[in-house]
Amino acid sequence: MASAVSGLEPSALWNNFAALSLIPRPSKQEEQVLAWLQEFATSRELEWQQDETGNIVMRRPGSGGGESAPMVVIQSHVDMVCEKNSDVEHDFTSDPISLLRDGEWLTADGTTLGADNGIGVATALALLEMKEDAKLPPLECLFTVDEETGLTGAFALDAALLQGRTMLNLDTEEWGAICIGCAGGGDSQISLPVSYEGAPSDFLSFQLAVEGLKGGHSGVDIHEYRANAIVLLASVLVPLAEMGTRIVSVQGGDKTNAIPREVFATLLLPPEAMADAQIAVAERTESLRREYGTLEKGMRVSLMGLEDAPPECLSAKAQGNLLGLLRTLPHGALKYSHTIPGLVETSNNLASVAPVDGNYLVVCSSRSSIMEALEDIRLRIASMAKMCDAITTRTGTYPGWQPNPDSPVLKRLKRIYAAQLGEEPEVGAIHAGLECGVIGERAPGMDMVSFGPTITGAHSPDERVEISSVEKFWDLLLELLAELAEA
């Protein structure tokens, strides 16, 4: 069978990618690929180590004049997202990925390709296999496990594996771009003790709903100022509360990393306020449409009568505290970076609200590329919660990677990249978590950049890699390493 990679350059990289594609490697089920990597190292007599989590490091001495240069870490992740089209029979725990050539692109047959980050892994293996006289600094190739489902390999990395303090992460998916930063994050679990009282007897029950919003990822979509259903609902509740409306319950939002798309409140309205309440909701909805309508085309705000008459509602005090919280907690981009134009530096997602075990639980998910700023926004959230008689617990903190425009390896990479591209590369950062953030915290003082060839449709069966960008990426990497060999 003619291989989909035959004739492609650099052949060592593509042959390693084809070989890797035969080995199953779903996130959290990396045993087979780790065994394969161990075999790769032992059969080539490369020094290798593995930590308890499974992360592997393989080392190659400097060569071609780079013998005494500082060690350079080449980092990639071995796991892949396993998605397939519904009409495709494929068992990701046993079947090889079928590679297909599609003109200028390499893709898979109805499944994810695993170019994310298999091209990075294959690149590292190709470097380790280079001739003994190749001009290279000492290399330390770090292969992490389970990047795709929570960076757990990086989190559990035994930093003693790493001797180098310059790291090239090969998990950026756009040729021409260099990534130099990511956001750290952490949640605030706000617990509001509430009491209930008997529902006023003649009040009528209604459901107030905000639905049909775009939602999206609370990191990479936050700069768009998509509407947050909880924020919108709270703003509609204000005029209703002034009319004597009582809140029975409020529930909305799902995952901490998703912008809430819908939220529902059960309310009791005084009969004499009915007409005014309908008008207030209509007016508020119209204002929200003026504010969000061109972006949130599916937005629906409704006030509908309910059959059931709830026996109790929140006490006046509890209602005031809950509404106070939902009106006060911030949502969206809170600060943009002065270092990287257009980058959201700090943000908060007012992620969910729900009654839990007799209390109300409100969850905020904050992000920042500057850890002190992350800490500060979470302290502010705790202060706001305290003013509403709620108690905040901070959970799930993970580190960011603060952009360093003066990074020595960035300066070299930019110069070489610009010469190859004929224009300046795009230097940026993302407002979400990356392995570099975690590894940089575990191995302090690490000078890092991330770059790679063009991959589109990652995490979907449409994933494909642009063949020509892989060759350019390889040439760029070799040129950078040749320079670092002289350092």
Ligand SMILES: [Zn+2]
């Ligand atoms: Zn990746």
